[in-house]
Amino acid sequence: MRFLQVATAVVASLGSVHTTQAAPNAPLPVNFGMILAPNFRTLDVFGTLNTLISTSRTFPMKLSLIAPSTNRNPLISQAPTSFLANPARSDFGFNILATHNFTHPPKDLDVLLIPGGAWTTGPDSIAAVAYVKKVYPKLKYLYSVGEGSGIVARAGILDRKRATTNKENFRLTTLLRPQVKWVGKARWVVDGNVWSASGNTAGMDAILEFVSVIYGEEHSARFTNSMEYDRHNVSSWDPWAVPSWYD
Numbered sequence: 149m150r151f152l153q154v155a156t157a158v159v160a161s162l163g164s165v166h167t168t169q170a171a172p173n174a175p176l177p178v179n180f181g182m183i184l185a186p187n188f189r190t191l192d193v194f195g196t197l198n199t200l201i202s203t204s205r206t207f208p209m210k211l212s213l214i215a216p217s218t219n220r221n222p223l224i225s226q227a228p229t230s231f232l233a234n235p236a237r238s239d240f241g242f243n244i245l246a247t248h249n250f251t252h253p254p255k256d257l258d259v260l261l262i263p264g265g266a267w268t269t270g271p272d273s274i275a276a277v278a279y280v281k282k283v284y285p286k287l288k289y290l291y292s293v294g295e296g297s298g299i300v301a302r303a304g305i306l307d308r309k310r311a312t313t314n315k316e317n318f319r320l321t322t323l324l325r326p327q328v329k330w331v332g333k334a335r336w337v338v339d340g341n342v343w344s345a346s347g348n349t350a351g352m353d354a355i356l357e358f359v360s361v362i363y364g365e366e367h368s369a370r371f372t373n374s375m376e377y378d379r380h381n382v383s384s385w386d387p388w389a390v391p392s393w394y395d
């Protein structure tokens with residue numbers, strides 16, 4: 149009997165590596181948090197939130213916006229100030245008001261979302277890595293887009309796990325943590341409860357898959373249709389694939 153229980157558990161855990169099906173009666177995630185720091189990548193944030201906002205009209209959900217600090221400036225600026233990021237010196241961006249910071253984060257988060265962008269290797273990334281490391285054990289799901297997986301990797305959460313990142317900065321991000329099984333050909337990757345999407349529009353496909361797995365494909369299909377979006381629902385479809393030691 150004991151052997152059977154152990155064997156069943158082993159088979160179940162092996163199965164979970166290869167399937168993205170949520171447990172049939174698992175409580176649905178309610179509390180979502182998005183980390184936002186200046187210089188986040190716009191589509192990583194809004195491509196993801198667009199579908200989650202639609203989902204929240206059918207299922208009860210709550211969104212928190214978590215900034216590194218709300219003391220120095222509660223506004224998260226999307227307009228790059230550095231010459232390197234904005235050589236044309238354009239005044240072209242916007243501000244968002246954070247609801248929380250890393251020292252006073254939202255309680256009982258179910259899902260943490262992490263966008264990519266230049267911030268992921270800047271000074272704000274250090275506190276983000278510490279926060280992600282601390283909050284991860286209490287999360288149901290951790291979800292990143294683009295270089296956001298670099299933050300997850302630096303927190304040690306992806307060691308010996310499969311993950312991807314955007315292909316434009318693939319080498320730079322993957323070098324941050326070689327212990328990760330970085331997948332070079334993937335629109336998105338799921339390993340256990342950690343989701344990582346490649347860059348930009350890949351986040352739109354990954355979040356539609358997330359909603360399909362957690363809330364039901366009929367909802368994803370509905371949102372895809374209302375967005376008039378040419379969705380890619382196969383995670384290995386990747387015209388931007390790059391070579392990786394793991395593939």
Ligand SMILES: *[C@@H]1O[C@H](CO)[C@@H](O)[C@H](O)[C@H]1NC(C)=O
Binds near residue numbers: 217220248
């Ligand atoms: C975080 O938010 C709390 C509550 O609003 C505030 O007391 C604290 O000073 C903030 N800390 C930082 C680093 O922004």
Ligand SMILES: *[C@@H]1O[C@H](CO)[C@@H](O)[C@H](O)[C@H]1NC(C)=O
Binds near residue numbers: 381382
């Ligand atoms: C992907 O979409 C196609 C076309 O809509 C559908 O036939 C197929 O079953 C879907 N595949 C998966 C893995 O969801």
